[in-house]
Amino acid sequence: MSPGTWRGNATRWGRNHMAQMTMIQALNSALDTMMERDPNVLTFGEDVGYFGGVFKVTEHLQQKYGAKRCFDAPISENGITATAIGMAVYGLRPVVEIQFADYMYPGYDQLVNEASRIRYRSAGDFTVPMTVRMPYGGGIRGGQTHSQSPESLFTHVAGLKTVIPSTPYDAKGLLISAIEDDDPVIFMEPKRIYNGPFDGFHDRQVSPWSKHPASEVPDGYYKIPLGKANVVKEGEALTVIAYGTMVHVALAAATEAGIDAEIIDLRTLVPIDIETIVNSVEKTGRCVIVHEATRTSGFGGELSALVQEHCFYHLEAPIERVTGYDTPYPHSQEWEYFPTPPRIIKAMRRALES
Numbered sequence: 001m002s003p004g005t006w007r008g009n010a011t012r013w014g015r016n017h018m019a020q021m022t023m024i025q026a027l028n029s030a031l032d033t034m035m036e037r038d039p040n041v042l043t044f045g046e047d048v049g050y051f052g053g054v055f056k057v058t059e060h061l062q063q064k065y066g067a068k069r070c071f072d073a074p075i076s077e078n079g080i081t082a083t084a085i086g087m088a089v090y091g092l093r094p095v096v097e098i099q100f101a102d103y104m105y106p107g108y109d110q111l112v113n114e115a116s117r118i119r120y121r122s123a124g125d126f127t128v129p130m131t132v133r134m135p136y137g138g139g140i141r142g143g144q145t146h147s148q149s150p151e152s153l154f155t156h157v158a159g160l161k162t163v164i165p166s167t168p169y170d171a172k173g174l175l176i177s178a179i180e181d182d183d184p185v186i187f188m189e190p191k192r193i194y195n196g197p198f199d200g201f202h203d204r205q206v207s208p209w210s211k212h213p214a215s216e217v218p219d220g221y222y223k224i225p226l227g228k229a230n231v232v233k234e235g236e237a238l239t240v241i242a243y244g245t246m247v248h249v250a251l252a253a254a255t256e257a258g259i260d261a262e263i264i265d266l267r268t269l270v271p272i273d274i275e276t277i278v279n280s281v282e283k284t285g286r287c288v289i290v291h292e293a294t295r296t297s298g299f300g301g302e303l304s305a306l307v308q309e310h311c312f313y314h315l316e317a318p319i320e321r322v323t324g325y326d327t328p329y330p331h332s333q334e335w336e337y338f339p340t341p342p343r344i345i346k347a348m349r350r351a352l353e354s
Helices: 003-007 023-037 061-065 077-089 101-115 151-155 168-180 245-257 274-284 299-314 341-353
Strands: 018-020 041-045 070-072 093-097 131-136 161-163 185-190 216-218 230-233 238-242 261-265 268-270 287-294 320-324
Touching: 023 041, 023 061, 023 093, 023 168, 023 216, 041 077, 061 070, 077 093, 077 101, 093 168, 101 131, 131 168, 151 161, 151 185, 151 268, 151 287, 151 299, 161 168, 168 185, 168 216, 230 245, 238 245, 238 274, 238 341, 245 261, 245 287, 245 341, 261 274, 274 299, 287 299, 287 341, 299 320, 320 341
Parallel strands: 041 070, 041 093, 093 131, 131 185, 161 185, 238 261, 238 287, 287 320
Antiparallel strands: 018 216, 161 268, 230 261
C-alpha cells in the first residue's frame, strides 16, 4: 500500500516539510499550527496546560502560547463544555479535551441541548465553532470506565459532526478542518493506536508509526475535508466499512485470509460519505461492517440500513456486522471483546459463501 493511498483527499497549500509522527504528535502539530495561524483558537481541559494532557497531545502548547490560550480546567465536563459553548458563540474557536470519552456524559446535556441547537434556534445568527477532542476505545487496559466507544451517542444528535481518524496524517488534516468548521465537532481519537497500530491478533504493538506509510505528516497547514471517506485498499470480492482502530484490524484480516476486500475508512461518521460506500458495494455486492462499540444501536446498524436502502438490488449476500459485545467493557478480557481478524475473517467468508 502506497503512502498516497492513505493520504488521499487532502487539500494542501505550499510545500511543507514531511516528518514521521505518531498520532499524538500529529494532533499536537495540528493544534500548534492552528493556534499560530488564528489567535481565536485556544485549548483547555483537565491537565491540558502545564502537564500537556494525560496523553501529551497538548504538550508544550502552554509554554509557547501562554496560560490564557492553553490552560487547565476544573474536573467538570459540564463546566468545560458550557464554557466552550459561550466562547464559541462570541467568536472564539475553542478546542476542549475531555480526558477520556467515558467522562463526556456529565457534559452531554450541554452538547445536545445547547451546542447542537444554537444555529437552528437562532436561525443562523449564531454558530458554535467548537471542537471537542476525546480519546476513545480500548486497548490500554483502562477497564469499563476508560475504554468505551460512545460514538453513536453523538451521531444521533442533529447538529453535531463526528470525526474519527485512523492515521497520523488523517488526524492532523481532519483536526484542522474540525477547528475551522463553524459547527460543533466531536473529534474522537482511538487511543489504542496513538503510538502505532497493533498486529490485530495479539495484545501487542508490532510497529511504531515511523514504519507506517501514513506516519509521514507535513509540518505545516493542510486539511482533509470532513465528510470524505478514504478507500485504503481496493478490492473486488467484498466491501469492509470501518473507522479508527478497526481499519487496521480489517486490513490485517484481509491480508491474513488472502481475501480481495475493498476497505473503506469512513474518517467522518457525520457527515458521512455515502457516495464512496455505494460505489464500493455496487461493485463488490457484499458488505462487512466493523466497529469496536457494542452491537445494539451501534453505528454499524445505521451503516447497514444505509447500505440496504441504497444498494439493495446490488447485494448478493446479507450484510455482516462484526462489533464489540453487548456487555460492559471488560478489564481482564478486553482482547476477547475486540473485533479481531479471526472474527472478521469468519464474517467475510460468510458473506462470500452466501
